[in-house]
Amino acid sequence: MTTDPATTLAAVQVIKAVADAIRDLGSVPSGELYARLMPHMTLAQYEDIIGILTRTGLIEQKAHVLTWRGKP
Numbered sequence: 001m002t003t004d005p006a007t008t009l010a011a012v013q014v015i016k017a018v019a020d021a022i023r024d025l026g027s028v029p030s031g032e033l034y035a036r037l038m039p040h041m042t043l044a045q046y047e048d049i050i051g052i053l054t055r056t057g058l059i060e061q062k063a064h065v066l067t068w069r070g071k072p
Helices: 005-025 030-037 043-055
Strands: 027-029 059-062 065-068
Touching: 005 027, 005 030, 005 043, 005 065, 027 030, 030 043, 030 065, 043 059
Parallel strands: none
Antiparallel strands: 027 065, 059 065
């Protein structure tokens, strides 16, 4: 499967935007964040992004609250 570089760049930019929002807020209930993003992405896409950010250690998810753990 070949991925178009523009598609890859767009995906990285969306992930960064979500990460930046969580970083700026410090912590946020996941449902509240998704409610603001749902006009722009599906729940599956949102969950994929949260999974990526969690696996990389940038955020932590406890009791549906997302907390920034990366560098400021």
